[in-house]
Amino acid sequence: MKYLILGNGPAGVIAAETLRHNDPAGEIVMVGSEGLPPYSRMAIPYFLEGNIEEAGMYLRKTADHFASLRITERNGRAVGLDTAARLVRYADGTSENYDKLLIATGSRPRSTRRYPDSTGRRSRIAGR
Numbered sequence: 001m002k003y004l005i006l007g008n009g010p011a012g013v014i015a016a017e018t019l020r021h022n023d024p025a026g027e028i029v030m031v032g033s034e035g036l037p038p039y040s041r042m043a044i045p046y047f048l049e050g051n052i053e054e055a056g057m058y059l060r061k062t063a064d065h066f067a068s069l070r071i072t073e074r075n076g077r078a079v080g081l082d083t084a085a086r087l088v089r090y091a092d093g094t095s096e097n098y099d100k101l102l103i104a105t106g107s108r109p110r111s112t113r114r115y116p117d118s119t120g121r122r123s124r125i126a127g128r
């Protein structure tokens with residue numbers, strides 16, 4: 001069984017570790033797109049203020065943490081998905097097959113200003 005996890009933020013990391021705990025034999029590949037070890041975004045302000053070193057943002061503190069769990073780390077930006085073929089395509093032109101896929105690529109905030117009655121909605125929520 002090959003598990004492919006897109007995203008190496010907190011969700012991807014916990015998923016990879018939990019899979020390894022429950023499936024000692026499966027192949028696990030965890031993909032990040034930023035060329036960095038898994039890190040905590042909430043630690044960014046502390047880093048920018050100089051209160052912690054870069055390594056202080058890392059979610060796991062030992063360099064061989066994922067290797068020791070036989071979790072393969074890969075850097076790449078997924079740009080295409082063929083669910084019939086069970087295949088993910090990356091921006092660099094390579095692709096990778098999987099048996100089970102988890103998309104844990106985070107999210108982006110969306111401004112409510114683009115919705116026509118966003119002001120009314122905000123007022124109603126604030127009034128609760």
Ligand SMILES: Cc1cc2nc3c(=O)[nH]c(=O)nc-3n(C[C@H](O)[C@H](O)[C@H](O)COP(=O)(O)OP(=O)(O)OC[C@H]3O[C@@H](n4cnc5c(N)ncnc54)[C@H](O)[C@@H]3O)c2cc1C
Pocket residue numbers: 006007008009010011012031032033034040041042043044045076077078079104105106107
């Ligand atoms: C400045 C800041 C402060 C925050 N403070 C707090 C806080 O105090 N408390 C709190 O609860 N939350 C906080 N958050 C929110 C918290 O960081 C997120 O809820 C959390 O990071 C979500 O984790 P995630 O794994 O779902 O996604 P992410 O952490 O966003 O990780 C997603 C990963 O997916 C990868 N990825 C994205 N697209 C692709 C792609 N196409 N192909 C391959 N990989 C891809 C990226 O490399 C990324 O690392 C803060 C966020 C920020 C930015």
